[in-house]
Amino acid sequence: MKLATWNVNSLKVRLPQVLQWLADNPIDVLCLQETKLTDDKFPAADIENAGYRVVFAGQKTYNGVAILSKHPMSEVVRNNPRFPDEQQRIIAATIEGMRVVCAYVPNGQSVGSDKYQYKLNWLGALRDWLEEELKAHEGLALLGDYNIAPEDRDVQDPAAWQGQVLCSEPERAAFRTLQDLGLKDAFRLFEQPEKLFSWWDYRMMAFRRNMGLRIDHILLSPSLAARCSGCVIDKAPRKWEQPSDHTPVVATLA
DNA sequence: ATGGCCTCGGTTCGAGGA
Numbered sequence: 001m002k003l004a005t006w007n008v009n010s011l012k013v014r015l016p017q018v019l020q021w022l023a024d025n026p027i028d029v030l031c032l033q034e035t036k037l038t039d040d041k042f043p044a045a046d047i048e049n050a051g052y053r054v055v056f057a058g059q060k061t062y063n064g065v066a067i068l069s070k071h072p073m074s075e076v077v078r079n080n081p082r083f084p085d086e087q088q089r090i091i092a093a094t095i096e097g098m099r100v101v102c103a104y105v106p107n108g109q110s111v112g113s114d115k116y117q118y119k120l121n122w123l124g125a126l127r128d129w130l131e132e133e134l135k136a137h138e139g140l141a142l143l144g145d146y147n148i149a150p151e152d153r154d155v156q157d158p159a160a161w162q163g164q165v166l167c168s169e170p171e172r173a174a175f176r177t178l179q180d181l182g183l184k185d186a187f188r189l190f191e192q193p194e195k196l197f198s199w200w201d202y203r204m205m206a207f208r209r210n211m212g213l214r215i216d217h218i219l220l221s222p223s224l225a226a227r228c229s230g231c232v233i234d235k236a237p238r239k240w241e242q243p244s245d246h247t248p249v250v251a252t253l254a
Numbered sequence: 255a256t257g258g259c260c261t262c263g264g265t266t267c268g269a270g271g272a
Contacts, residue, residue: 009271010261034271036262061262062270107271115270147272166272201272202259213272245260245272 001096001253003029005143005216006237007104007199007246011035011066014244015043019050021237021248028070029095030248031102031143035064042066057088065091065102065144075099083125090126092133098224099137101130103144108165116165119147123174131181140221142183145246147215148175150185154214156195166215183219186231186251198233199246207238218251227253 004027008014011032022030030052035042037058047054047068056066057078065088067073073093080090089104103126108119134140148171152158161167179185197212204211220228230252238247 013261034261109270109272145272164272199272204258206259215272242260 001029002027002250003031003100003141003143003218003253004248004250005031005033005102005145005218006248007033007145007216007244009034009036009244009246011037011043011064012041013242015046017237017240017243019046021234022050022052022068025234025250027068027250029100030068031100032066032068033064033089033102033104033145034062035066036061037064055091055093057091059086059088063088063104065089065104067091067093067095067100067102069093069095069100071096080122080125080129082129083122085122089122094137097139099133099140101133101140101142101144103142103146105145105147107147108171111163111165111168120170120174123171123177127174127177127181130178130183134181134221138221139224140183141224141251142178142217142219143249144217145215146175146217148172149213149215150175150217153194154197156197156211156213161213166213178219182222184222184225184228186218186220186225186228187214187233187249189225189228190231196233196235198249200238202245216246216249218249220251224253229254
């Protein structure tokens with residue numbers, strides 16, 4: 001069983017890459033963020049023709065999330081019931097007995113801004129909701145673009161990013177409150193190469209210079225972490241023509 | 255060298271991303 005997450009930065013633009021990547025990789029469940037499509041424009045037929053079921057929650061221009069699955073999905077929930085929000089950033093489904101939560105955490109723009117406070121409020125509400133979900137679902141996976149680099153080793157240049165949005169201490173503390181629920185960072189369950197990231201700025205030739213951050217994560221509840229046999233970042237799609245600025249992260253469960 | 259790119263909507267620039 002392979003679970004993956006990928007911020008595609010417009011599914012309209014990236015659909016061919018998503019289908020190519022799925023054709024190349026035996027993924028059971030793929031969580032997408034930043035689809036940037038209203039539901040009436042979602043390419044459900046193309047995805048179903050590729051052998052996947054799909055559920056989605058979109059809005060115009062910004063945000064938007066989806067879960068693609070080879071297996072049936074039930075108990076689909078859009079958004080956090082505890083956090084009324086126009087922005088479409090969460091979709092959850094039960095798949096093969098697992099609760100799969102796909103999340104696009106707010107970016108936060110800059111420390112101290114209104115959007116930063118919204119991000120912290122949003123993360124607090126996510127924690128509270130997941131605490132409830134974990135009582136009902138022993139096996140839970142939270143996959144997505146967290147817009148948080150949890151530690152300095154997740155940043156190519158920690159000094160440059162010190163205290164900046166994505167790396168600030170309140171954001172990292174919010175990430176730890178998720179870990180305090182028992183959720184494990186799948187990537188860190190294993191020995192990993194140094195300086196491996198999931199996002200690189202489009203500017204500054206950042207990818208070529210590996211000026212990146214690890215901000216896309218898969219957190220697993222204890223029972224799923226115990227089944228996890230590997231977690232990798234697949235940099236290949238970042239090298240394709242017209243790539244997303246994020247690249248997929250994949251966890252394998254026994 | 256503190257900028258540099260990409261996507262969207264809707265027009266040819268501004269907002270947002272990270």
